[in-house]
Amino acid sequence: MLVLIAYDVNTETPQGRARLRKVAKQCVNYGQRVQNSLFECILDAAQLKKVQHLLLQLIDPEKDSLRFYYLGNHYQAKVEHFGAKQTYQAEGLLMV
C-alpha cells in the first residue's frame, strides 16, 4: 500500500537537518521523496511496522512531528501534483 510519511522538523538547526537526513535515508529505501519532508513509500504491513519503529528511534518526539497517511493499494487517483519538482532531488541540498 502507499504510505505517505510527513515529517516536520526544524531544519534551521544542524541537529534538525541531521534527523531529516536520517529519516529520508530510511524512507527512500521504500519509495521516493516528493517534497523536502514528505515521502511516498510502498509498504506492506510488516515493512510499515519496521519503518515506523526505525523512524521513531530517529525523531525527537518532544520537537518533531511525524504523520503517516495510509492511501491503500489503489492510490493513483488519490494523488495530484502541481508546480515544480514532481520528485525531489534533495541529496545535494542535504549533504552538509
Next chain:
Amino acid sequence: MLVLIAYDVNTETPQGRARLRKVAKQCVNYGQRVQNSLFECILDAAQLKKVQHLLLQLIDPEKDSLRFYYLGNHYQAKVEHFGAKQTYQAEGLLMV
C-alpha cells in the same frame, strides 16, 4: 472528504514565507494546519475546485511544489500521528 494539502516552498526567503502564509490562510478556512506546510482540509468537490484555483494563483509554479492527497470520507483510520504538535500553532512563527 479529507484532502491533505502539502506545500513545499523555500521558507529561507521572505517571498517564500509570504507565499506559505497566504497558502496557510486559505487552507485553514477549511481545516487545520498539522505541520508547517501540511494542511488537512474537509472539502466537497466544489470547495476543492475553489481551493485549488486559489492556491494555484498563490504559489510560484517554477519553484514550489503543491500536492493534494484525497483520503475520502472515512479517513479516521488512515491517519496516524507521532511526536510533538498534534496540531500546529504557527501564526506566531509566521508573522514577520
